[in-house]
Amino acid sequence: MQEPTTQLLNEAAQGQRRAQLELYQLCYPVLISVARRYYRNSEEQMTVVNNAFVKAVQNLQQYETGRFQSWILRIISNEIIDEYRRNKRYQNLYRFDAAVEDRGAEDFQSAAVFTQEELQGLLQHLSEPARLVFNLFAIEGYAHKEIAAMLGVTEETSKWHTKMARKKLKELIIDQNEKAAKKSVG
Amino acid sequence: MKKQQKNPLDKLFETVLLPQNEAPNSAFLQDLEARLDALEKKKRKPILAWWVWSVLGAVVIVAGLIGYSNKSSFGASNASNRNSSPYQTATKSSALKQTSAPTSAKLSSKSSNSSSQSASLSRIPIQDQSIISNASLKRKFPQVSAITTITSLPLSSSTRVKNRDESLTRASTEVQSNIDLIALNSSLTSNAEKEIKNQQPTENTKPAEITILDATPSEISSAPIDLKVNKEIPLDQLHPKQGQAKHSVGLQFGVSGIFSSFEVPESTAALAGYDPHLYRNFRSVSERQTSSWDFNLRYQFYLKNLVIQTGVQYLEWGEQYKYDVISVEGTNRYQYVQVPLALAYQIPLKKVVFQPSVGFAMGYGLKTSGAYIQPLLNQVELVSSQKWSKNGQLQLELIYSVSDHVNVSIAPIYRRTFGNLVDNGTIMNRYQSVGLLTGFSFKF
Numbered sequence: 047m048q049e050p051t052t053q054l055l056n057e058a059a060q061g062q063r064r065a066q067l068e069l070y071q072l073c074y075p076v077l078i079s080v081a082r083r084y085y086r087n088s089e090e091q092m093t094v095v096n097n098a099f100v101k102a103v104q105n106l107q108q109y110e111t112g113r114f115q116s117w118i119l120r121i122i123s124n125e126i127i128d129e130y131r132r133n134k135r136y137q138n139l140y141r142f143d144a145a146v147e148d149r150g151a152e153d154f155q156s157a158a159v160f161t162q163e164e165l166q167g168l169l170q171h172l173s174e175p176a177r178l179v180f181n182l183f184a185i186e187g188y189a190h191k192e193i194a195a196m197l198g199v200t201e202e203t204s205k206w207h208t209k210m211a212r213k214k215l216k217e218l219i220i221d222q223n224e225k226a227a228k229k230s231v232g
Numbered sequence: 233m234k235k236q237q238k239n240p241l242d243k244l245f246e247t248v249l250l251p252q253n254e255a256p257n258s259a260f261l262q263d264l265e266a267r268l269d270a271l272e273k274k275k276r277k278p279i280l281a282w283w284v285w286s287v288l289g290a291v292v293i294v295a296g297l298i299g300y301s302n303k304s305s306f307g308a309s310n311a312s313n314r315n316s317s318p319y320q321t322a323t324k325s326s327a328l329k330q331t332s333a334p335t336s337a338k339l340s341s342k343s344s345n346s347s348s349q350s351a352s353l354s355r356i357p358i359q360d361q362s363i364i365s366n367a368s369l370k371r372k373f374p375q376v377s378a379i380t381t382i383t384s385l386p387l388s389s390s391t392r393v394k395n396r397d398e399s400l401t402r403a404s405t406e407v408q409s410n411i412d413l414i415a416l417n418s419s420l421t422s423n424a425e426k427e428i429k430n431q432q433p434t435e436n437t438k439p440a441e442i443t444i445l446d447a448t449p450s451e452i453s454s455a456p457i458d459l460k461v462n463k464e465i466p467l468d469q470l471h472p473k474q475g476q477a478k479h480s481v482g483l484q485f486g487v488s489g490i491f492s493s494f495e496v497p498e499s500t501a502a503l504a505g506y507d508p509h510l511y512r513n514f515r516s517v518s519e520r521q522t523s524s525w526d527f528n529l530r531y532q533f534y535l536k537n538l539v540i541q542t543g544v545q546y547l548e549w550g551e552q553y554k555y556d557v558i559s560v561e562g563t564n565r566y567q568y569v570q571v572p573l574a575l576a577y578q579i580p581l582k583k584v585v586f587q588p589s590v591g592f593a594m595g596y597g598l599k600t601s602g603a604y605i606q607p608l609l610n611q612v613e614l615v616s617s618q619k620w621s622k623n624g625q626l627q628l629e630l631i632y633s634v635s636d637h638v639n640v641s642i643a644p645i646y647r648r649t650f651g652n653l654v655d656n657g658t659i660m661n662r663y664q665s666v667g668l669l670t671g672f673s674f675k676f
Contacts, residue, residue, distance in 0.1 A: 061272060063268065066268060067261070067264075070256065070261075070264060071255065071256070074254070074255065074256045074260075075251040075252060075253055075254055076251045078251075078254070078256070079249060079250070079251040079252065083249060089608070089610045089611070090610065092259060092260050092263055092610075092611070093263075093557075093558055093610050093611060095260065096260065096263050096264045096267055097267075097558060097559045099264065100264075100267045100268065100271060100559065100560075101559060103268070103271070104271065125559075129557070132556055132557060160244070160248055161248070162248055162249055162252065165244070165245055165248050165249055166249070169245075180245075183242075184239065184241070184242035184245055184246065185242070185245050185246050185249060212239065212241050212242075215241060215245075216241060219241075
């Protein structure tokens with residue numbers, strides 16, 4: 047993402063619509079890529095992207111220095127977490143169905159090449175809590191402690207959902223590899 | 233954000249799912265524009281509207297005060313004129329104080345030549361709705377060649393006319409109406425003038441048993457004349473029912489609390505996953521009442537105790553909203569100018585008049601755009617309220633008369649729209665409001 051100029055940020059903060067739309071064009075790739083990891087539905091993606099951008103515009107005065115992309119990534123992450131909290135699905139975070147073995151994730155090897163859409167599709171097979179935690183931990187780089195604090199759960203719960211997600215993703219990838227192999231043999 | 237040692241699976245997702253350059257589609261942009269509009273609307277304060285209404289109100293109040301003070305000062309200036317004119321002498325009797333309509337008298341006399349005084353009747357007072365002509369006066373008083381005219385004497389005041397022969401005539405109205413006239417014998421004019429010049433106000437003027445029309449020359453005394461000099465009222469302005477106002481115009485200002493109620497569609501084929509119960513509950517907790525300023529320019533027509541009211545009103549309908557799910561908040565304000573037609577009934581109480589009224593109003597929308605969350609709870613929907621509105625109103629007004637022509641009032645008012653003011657098939661809102669208006673009016 048190209049960093050916006052100070053002038054553009056100032057004009058957007060002052061409410062100039064042209065500047066706001068220009069800033070939106072800059073932020074959109076980052077925002078939509080995050081939204082797609084969490085939501086399959088395009089309306090949900092649109093809601094979270096635009097909510098996050100409006101919040102960014104509202105708080106532009108508070109943005110001082112640093113990488114703008116990191117700042118707006120944090121805004122959209124918070125937006126997603128807030129949305130999750132507001133939703134009934136929040137209680138699913140506390141559901142522990144079974145013990146999960148984490149073995150195998152470390153030695154995961156895949157010769158297959160995945161496109162963005164394929165991986166996004168795989169993420170959508172995860173339960174919502176698992177997808178949320180996996181995104182926050184594996185892709186966005188939050189620690190379990192931070193995730194626990196953000197979601198109001200214990201670190202153990204965060205770890206459990208991460209393991210659950212990895213296990214499921216590994217199964218899905220293996221399954222996909224097998225299908226691809228059969229297809230190529232056939 | 234701490235980075236732990238990367239799991240291969242995590243790394244796969246992190247590297248592949250990096251942002252790629254792409255442009256937002258039109259749906260995203262439209263939705264964003266709506267949100268930014270809502271944000272801008274929230275920021276924009278109605279300073280202009282406040283100023284306009286404040287200035288308007290101030291102008292009206294100042295104009296009213298000036299008008300009222302001019303009216304008061306007119307009497308005062310007449311009083312000072314009385315002192316400067318040898319022919320105008322005032323007496324403020326207790327009887328005069330009780331009059332309900334300001335009256336005045338002007339004494340004019342062509343007295344320089346007592347032998348050839350000509351009658352002058354520029355203004356004629358009225359008694360019991362009768363107008364007395366110069367000719368009738370001459371018939372009544374053939375010896376009168378010079379006539380001192382008195383106009384608009386106070387109700388139930390009495391006037392004593394001093395004649396040359398020192399007899400006293402006390403002229404009075406028999407009823408509460410304008411006193412008529414005083415005619416003076418020309419031969420008495422010079423004496424009368426002297427007496428008038430020396431006239432001192434007397435406080436206890438007794439009403440006469442007879443009127444001036446019944447008086448004979450012999451009954452005309454040379455006693456001092458009690459004259460109330462106040463305001464000149466031309467003959468053509470005198471009305472038999474002067475003092476009974478039939479019209480009034482006034483202003484009312486106030487604040488109302490607006491209560492919004494809405495319906496949600498029970499099912500919508502076009503909206504997959506729509507839950508009416510959830511939508512209703514969500515809107516109930518996300519929308520709440522707001523308040524508005526009311527401004528009424530009012531005309532009233534009196535038919536005994538019945539009052540017909542109309543005029544021009546400014547009011548607002550709307551609500552505040554805070555949709556947490558989509559992080560949008562703001563206030564819908566639908567602004568209307570309307571013409572009411574109401575029927576009121578006056579019930580006089582001890583010191584005030586209680587005037588309940590019921591009526592109907594037809595309004596035109598000055599601002600009709602608003603925003604609500606969509607039934608799927610995922611974005612804002614922009615709506616327009618009805619361009620023409622209909623509503624009913626009930627007002628319980630308490631009126632206090634500051635003077636004969638000025639009233640102040642306070643009035644609780646209830647209004648409700650007839651039908652849905654907002655209705656686009658999925659969003660249907662109707663409104664009620666309860667407010668308190670204060671105002672004043674001029675009767676004429």
